[in-house]
Amino acid sequence: xxxxxxxFTRGGLILWTCKxxxxxLRGSPxxxxxxxxxxxxxxxxxxxxxxxxxxxYTLKWTFHNELGLVFVAVYQRxxxxxxxxxxxxxxxxxxxxxxxxxxxxxxxxxxIFQQLKKEAEARAEEMKKSKQVGKPVNNxxxxxxxxxxxxxxxxxxxxxxxGESGNDGGDVDKxxxxxxxxxxxxxxxxxxxxxxxxxxxxxxxxxxxxxxxxDVNKLQKLRSKAAKKTxxxxxxxxxxxxxxxxxKKNRVWDDSxxxxxxxxxxxxxxxxxxxxxxxxxxxxxxxxxxxxxxSSDSESEEEETEKDSxxxxxxxxxxxxxxxxxxxxxxxxKSDLEPALKALKDRLMTKNVAEEIAxxxxxxxxxxxxxxxxxxxxxxxSTVQAAMEEALVRILTPRRSIDILRDVHxxxxxxxxxxVVFVGVNGVGKSTNLAKVAYWLLQHNVNVMMAACDxxxxxxxxxxxxxARRLQIPIFEKGYEKDPAIVAKEAIQxxxxxxxxxxLVDTAGRMQDNEPLMRALSKLIYVNSPDLVLFVGEAxxxxxxxxxxxxxxxxxGDLSPSPDPRLIDGILLTKFDTIDDKxxxxxxxxxxxxxxxxFVGCGQSYTDLKKLNVKSIVKTLLx
Amino acid sequence: xxEEKMEKxxxxxxxxxxxxxxxxxxxxxxxxxxxxxxxxSTIVLFLIIRLFKRKSxxxxxxxxxxxSGKTVLFYQLRDGSSHLGTVTSMEPNEGTFVLHSxxxxxxxxxxxxxxxxxxxxxxRPKLDEFLSQAAGIVFVxxxxxxxxxxxxxxxxxxxxxxxASVVKKKIPLLLLxxxxxxxxxxTKDFIRKQLEKEIDKLxxxxxxxxxxDISNEYTLGVPGExxxxxxxxxxxxxxxxxxxxxxxxxxxQFIREYVKA
Numbered sequence: 001x002x003x004x005x006x007x008f009t010r011g012g013l014i015l016w017t018c019k020x021x022x023x024x025l026r027g028s029p030x031x032x033x034x035x036x037x038x039x040x041x042x043x044x045x046x047x048x049x050x051x052x053x054x055x056x057y058t059l060k061w062t063f064h065n066e067l068g069l070v071f072v073a074v075y076q077r078x079x080x081x082x083x084x085x086x087x088x089x090x091x092x093x094x095x096x097x098x099x100x101x102x103x104x105x106x107x108x109x110x111x112i113f114q115q116l117k118k119e120a121e122a123r124a125e126e127m128k129k130s131k132q133v134g135k136p137v138n139n140x141x142x143x144x145x146x147x148x149x150x151x152x153x154x155x156x157x158x159x160x161x162x163g164e165s166g167n168d169g170g171d172v173d174k175x176x177x178x179x180x181x182x183x184x185x186x187x188x189x190x191x192x193x194x195x196x197x198x199x200x201x202x203x204x205x206x207x208x209x210x211x212x213x214x215d216v217n218k219l220q221k222l223r224s225k226a227a228k229k230t231x232x233x234x235x236x237x238x239x240x241x242x243x244x245x246x247x248k249k250n251r252v253w254d255d256s257x258x259x260x261x262x263x264x265x266x267x268x269x270x271x272x273x274x275x276x277x278x279x280x281x282x283x284x285x286x287x288x289x290x291x292x293x294x295s296s297d298s299e300s301e302e303e304e305t306e307k308d309s310x311x312x313x314x315x316x317x318x319x320x321x322x323x324x325x326x327x328x329x330x331x332x333x334k335s336d337l338e339p340a341l342k343a344l345k346d347r348l349m350t351k352n353v354a355e356e357i358a359x360x361x362x363x364x365x366x367x368x369x370x371x372x373x374x375x376x377x378x379x380x381x382s383t384v385q386a387a388m389e390e391a392l393v394r395i396l397t398p399r400r401s402i403d404i405l406r407d408v409h410x411x412x413x414x415x416x417x418x419x420v421v422f423v424g425v426n427g428v429g430k431s432t433n434l435a436k437v438a439y440w441l442l443q444h445n446v447n448v449m450m451a452a453c454d455x456x457x458x459x460x461x462x463x464x465x466x467x468a469r470r471l472q473i474p475i476f477e478k479g480y481e482k483d484p485a486i487v488a489k490e491a492i493q494x495x496x497x498x499x500x501x502x503x504l505v506d507t508a509g510r511m512q513d514n515e516p517l518m519r520a521l522s523k524l525i526y527v528n529s530p531d532l533v534l535f536v537g538e539a540x541x542x543x544x545x546x547x548x549x550x551x552x553x554x555x556x557g558d559l560s561p562s563p564d565p566r567l568i569d570g571i572l573l574t575k576f577d578t579i580d581d582k583x584x585x586x587x588x589x590x591x592x593x594x595x596x597x598x599f600v601g602c603g604q605s606y607t608d609l610k611k612l613n614v615k616s617i618v619k620t621l622l623x
Numbered sequence: 624x625x626e627e628k629m630e631k632x633x634x635x636x637x638x639x640x641x642x643x644x645x646x647x648x649x650x651x652x653x654x655x656x657x658x659x660x661x662x663x664s665t666i667v668l669f670l671i672i673r674l675f676k677r678k679s680x681x682x683x684x685x686x687x688x689x690x691s692g693k694t695v696l697f698y699q700l701r702d703g704s705s706h707l708g709t710v711t712s713m714e715p716n717e718g719t720f721v722l723h724s725x726x727x728x729x730x731x732x733x734x735x736x737x738x739x740x741x742x743x744x745x746x747r748p749k750l751d752e753f754l755s756q757a758a759g760i761v762f763v764x765x766x767x768x769x770x771x772x773x774x775x776x777x778x779x780x781x782x783x784x785x786x787a788s789v790v791k792k793k794i795p796l797l798l799l800x801x802x803x804x805x806x807x808x809x810t811k812d813f814i815r816k817q818l819e820k821e822i823d824k825l826x827x828x829x830x831x832x833x834x835x836d837i838s839n840e841y842t843l844g845v846p847g848e849x850x851x852x853x854x855x856x857x858x859x860x861x862x863x864x865x866x867x868x869x870x871x872x873x874x875x876q877f878i879r880e881y882v883k884a
Binding site: 006008010011012013014015016017030031034035038039040068070104105393394395397398399400401403406409410 | 689690694698702706707708709710711712713714715716739741743744745746747748774775778824825827
């Protein structure tokens with residue numbers, strides 16, 4: 001049974017809502033749908049899931065682009081209504097017949113709606129019966145929905161993914177009772193959620209599998225069985241723990257002989273090093289504060305690419321499209337948009353946008369252009385280009401303010417230091433860009449302190465120490481092989497003692513698939529609750545950007561012990577000078593995580609840090 | 624090589640000039656006069672039309688954060704009721720109409736062009752299109768959920784007040800505190816003072832620290848003094864309204880003041 005069906009204009013006025021289904025919706029699903037899905041250019045997705053305490057809904061929608069109307073149907077998630085898509089398209093047809101821009105009340109539509117609803121329900125019943133086997137149909141549709149749900153969970157807003165996985169973890173019993181559709185997927189989620197808690201008991205060493213208290217392989221077998229088995233494993237762990245005292249084993253990467261001493265930090269105290277006179281690094285003003293000069297590029301390049309795509313189409317097709325463009329009568333169909341969209345998608349992919357993202361974007365633009373009337377004297381390709389440009393600007397424009405200085409001042413007034421944590425995979429440039437951010441903040445008269453929480457990589461602490469010496473700022477470090485969460489905590493305490501305004505926390509690089517390391521990271525974030533979690537990603541990354549960011553967000557959400565986990569708040573894009581015009585990684589990252597790009601690293605010296613210029617990136621992407 | 628080319632070009636240009644001169648001299652004088660008169664009159668017409676357009680900018684722009692009630696106010700102005708309710712706007716609402724409360728007036732009432740710009744931060748760039756023809760700006764603030772959003776609201780207002788188009792044309796701004804029908808709504812004086820305080824802090828963090836920080840086009844207020852709205856070159860007034868209960872008399876007053884002028 002439908003909970004609610006709404007028709008509203010793109011400008012925001014509700015034109016019609018079904019009065020019989022009078023149940024008030026809990027929370028605000030429609031507003032959330034608009035903000036997290038339609039305005040985020042995810043309107044190509046099939047459905048949207050909304051969770052609120054007390055209810056969980058699924059929303060489906062369709063557009064009428066010519067008249068600027070949106071039709072949304074809301075129903076309970078546990079019901080898998082098949083007739084909703086059908087109903088929506090029928091309603092769209094009927095309503096557009098009676099729509100008038102001047103009218104604002106459409107009470108006569110109630111009867112039409114009742115009729116249509118009965119028709120749609122009857123048709124769905126028939127389909128069920130005619131297929132004879134209801135289950136396979138449901139399975140296929142359900143799995144598709146489940147996959148779309150997964151896709152939307154991964155690609156959706158941060159809170160969404162955290163909320164849904166949290167639900168999954170809690171509903172162990174319910175998941176068995178629910179219809180088969182999502183059974184497999186849900187159980188997998190539950191399994192993954194339970195298993196890591198066992199591994200954690202042994203510390204974060206992967207190498208422990210050989211010598212540890214229990215076998216990780218055994219655990220993986222258990223994971224694939226039903227959730228019941230996890231109880232027995234829980235019983236096993238406390239028994240085995242007292243047997244062996246957990247000693248930390250060094251990570252053995254290959255057959256190299258064991259190093260007896262790994263900590264090569266100079267035993268000579270700081271005083272000895274200060275004898276070397278170091279001039280404080282002053283390399284001029286950071287590029288963050290400089291305005292970018294946008295060069296106006298010529299139109300001729302655009303013309304050339306358009307000519308190429310035109311030559312491909314047949315001569316007849318060209319003539320009719322020219323005629324149509326002059327007359328401007330054609331209603332855009334999906335088949336018309338296909339070639340232009342495909343060309344755009346290929347162009348985006350040559351600019352290093354992840355394939356999945358380019359696909360979703362094109363779908364979203366298609367959804368917003370279908371059924372629209374071409375303005376006269378415009379070609380289809382130029383309409384599509386304009387719509388895509390608008391969509392790109394919309395995605396790259398930050399959703400919230402990225403004024404860090406303002407946040408620093410706010411935190412200063414409250415008397416506590418502003419904590420920034422730099423996270424990312426290996427080798428993206430966290431430590432280098434941390435130093436650049438410190439330099440920029442110093443130029444704005446902010447007291448900065450660094451915290452060396454990368455206690456794994458050899459030389460990480462020395463690297464930060466060198467930067468700190470050059471910038472003449474304090475650094476808090478505890479050497480190697482220490483728990484980063486505790487180092488960070490002590491660093492923040494030290495900062496509030498010595499009056500630093502900002503604490504920049506450097507962490508070790510880690511792969512997004514590495515469960516124990518991600519757990520350690522989420523523990524660091526949970527324990528210290530930083531003000532800004534900055535994901536450092538390199539601009540050279542290709543399709544992996546999608547995987548990195550979505551897994552980071554997912555793990556931070558899943559593995560955090562708190563009910564309201566902190567997710568990635570901002571992105572720092574590095575190595576921007578190495579890509580000439582293949583700037584697509586910025587788009588992929590922003591699209592998949594919803595976090596704005598706060599800084600762009602464009603070189604290896606202190607001044608090479610700038611802000612993201614949305615217009616120039618969009619121009620480069622569509623050139 | 625270049626000098627030779629330049630010489631050739633010069634010779635060619637001179638030849639063309641001579642030819643044109645001869646051609647012109649061949650035409651009888653009356654035709655030339657008529658042609659010149661036609662050209663001049665079209666130029667004059669264009670100028671007049673442009674002047675006209677500038678003078679009669681009778682657009683009122685409704686802006687503010689998402690969820691402050693702009694779309695409700697728009698429909699109140701137009702139809703006197705907000706119908707079945709509103710959702711987050713994805714596109715601006717534009718309309719040229721006579722204010723609903725003035726429909727019953729006798730005599731000729733001038734229609735008003737009102738634009739409701741979406742408040743969602745991703746749609747901010749749309750505001751710039753309408754600012755160029757604005758005769759007045761209404762910044763709508765949610766008086767109930769004011770304190771959680773005070774920073775976002777003040778940042779938006781600060782950006783608005785430092786835009787070149789607003790400062791140069793001295794567009795008057797009305798700070799409208801909406802949703803005052805609710806019991807927990809703040810008073811307009813409280814809202815005004817809080818916004819002034821926040822903008823003062825923004826001023827400090829954005830301009831005073833680095834002279835290279837030129838992201839905003841103009842600076843606000845008097846340096847050294849706490850910021851107050853009366854220091855702005857354009858007139859800023861504060862009023863209250865309630866979109867749901869049709870209590871929009873102060874808003875209509877503002878519109879009438881600046882549109883008839």
